[in-house]
Amino acid sequence: MSEQQLFKVTIDNITIEVPAGTTILNAARQIGGDVTPPAMCYYSKLEGSGGKCRTCLVEVSKGSEKDPRPMPKLIASCRTTVMDGMEVKNITSEKVIDARAGVVEFLLLNHPLDCPICDQAGECHLQDLSYDHGKEGTRYEFERRTFKKHDLGPYIQLHMTRCILCYRCVYTADQLSKERSHGVLDRGDHAQIATFIEKSLDNEFIGNVIDVCPVGALTDKTFRFKNRVWFLKPMDAHRDCPTCSGKVTLWNRGDEVYRVTARKDKWGEVEDWICNTCRFETKNTSDWVIEGPRAIDRHSVIAQGHYQGSVGMHKPTETFAAVNDGRAPHLLMDIHSVSEVNKDSSL
């Protein structure tokens, strides 16, 4: 096999070499930090996703080494592949920042902003996006759009008013399950996620639509209103599951498992799809083999809920001997162990 061709691409003045066929967004993710455009609809695990939300728009100031002309319009970085010598401006472009603020405003236009009662709050990509790229207020003075309530069965709660129509759940259902039972009905601003004539979704893997949903449009009915996500401690755990990999993240408070989700990487994308049984039906700590705490560094709020070695998971190392030439400490009254402090020394 021939060696994979590498393309040199410069994003916000940082140059990186990536294999041909990489999208601008994925190249920027390799650099990381603020250079990475936000993405609300793109999902690397779902074929065909992306291009719809327009939050990842970037300016291409130089097309390639061969054709250095800049691209006339801002382009969706999630669906545009890099060319050799391409120069991309993300946060260094005024046009991009302006357009992105516009997109955030559009996305929030009809969003109910019911974060105080939304289960997604704290791990919501739309919250993050509006904190990072939005304006303080809205200029929209009209009634926000509402929809007829739609029941998707015992596990999944649909809040169509919160939906940003990223189509991720549609692709997930399409690509994970054999028969497709939900999609987008109607068009324009009255387009909605729905099943045909109120069917409930009952596929074994359909629970994954909750994990891919960037907002609180699809939430877990078994976790609904039970707890705020930032009060929960994420723990990696696994079990022997006949249907899926069984690798999950448990969200605990004390010893109680409040919810089970798939493990998500730092871009908020699912690492392994999990089945409905693991997600909705297996909520005893004894069902799981706990591997340890899960560090989450993407979301601002839920990242606060880490154990971070404070609750006895990591035993603090004894450093005294190391800094004292190997000598054991001489403590007052010959107390040589913490546990001896409260003992009656006369015994």
Add this chain to the structure above:
Amino acid sequence: MSVKLLLAKAHVEGIRGFDVYRREGGYQSVEKALKQMNPESIVEEVKKSGLRGRGGAGFPAGMKWSFIAKPEGVPRHLVCNADESEPGTFKDRYLMEFIPHLLIEGLIVSSFALGSNDTYIYIRGEYAWIVDILEDAINEAKANGFLGKNILGTGFDCEIHVQRGAGAYICGEETALIESLEGKRGNPRIKPPFPAIQGVWQRPTVVNNVETLAAVVPIINMGGEEYAKIGVGKSTGTKLISACGNINKPGVYEIDMTISVEDFIYSDEYCGGIANGKKLKACIPGGSSVPILPANLLLKTAKGETRYMNYESLSDGGFASGSMMGSGGFIVLDEDQCIVRNTLSLARFYRHESCGQCSPCREGTGWMEKILHNIEYGKGKISDIDLLWDIQRKIEGNTICPLGDAAAWPVAAAIRHFRDEFEWHVNNPLEAQEKNYGLAHYADPIHVPVTA
């Protein structure tokens, strides 16, 4: 009388049928193309003719044809875009209804040039009766050996299928049309890949407008170079204009693109002047998506030159003082028309027709409609005008397909040229409910600065 290439025979009795069409010289181009020419030389002729896409964008058709990928063993398709849904545009309907064999003839020649054995006509759902006309024409052509297997003994096979849309403006966008043709929801695809590489069923596809494909017939008959002599500059050949609004003679006219806008509106051969002796206030010269122009900028460019009915002259001055040829839907507004109301109608149309796939268009079109509704019904604020401007600016260019631009341009142009009418609506909310702003200064001559 100017040259007529497409509609010259449109009024011959019985031209809708094969026999009369053939007697009047029809299907000669098929004989010429299939027997004397090869696909490459047909593409070459179309390139030489300078024919530009008649659907709105004006992209050179020969160039588009030469982009089609030709991978070994993969079928290619030609798709005729008959999803004519732009408000004000009805030229394709006329052509297909009265002289359907011209389109079929153009399709056969173009299919041969592109190597398409299965060619599709995607027709808008509302044109239900035209489907029957086209299918009759296809059957007649087949019965006479111009379609089907081994056409005219040349070994070229071609079938034409007519597919009805389900009533969505967005399916006139070529990739949405392709999705719809495949039986999916008509959402535009993200480009690249372009249809010329991956179109219908991932096969190389060319999508052309009805009029573009019909124009291939005279190009083959007379030769590309002869065709290019008609018209002016890069606006070659003839163009069908569907004129409507406050004119004496609404209808479909074939022009050779050398006529001035003033002559087109006022001459008896074409629109015959403004109806009821009123004065011209404004005009949307190329279908509802293109910028509206006030009378003074319509008849003369910002430089004070006469404006002509062709691609270059109509777009002279860019969007600041010009417009576009578009699809040829020529909408004339007289002094009694209200620009705010007209803009509201268009905004409502685009809100209704947005597919809802990408956020700026889905949310922005509805927002613009609501604000325009407020202004029109006396509840507007002065700040709303700037807000509208900002919204359209954030939609334009940031969407997947051109529908976002098409929704933004009419609003932008209305504010650009008719801002005082919007302000009058806001400042006189009660009066605006009862009367219109009128002609005001929109027909006054424009001061042209003299350059030394």
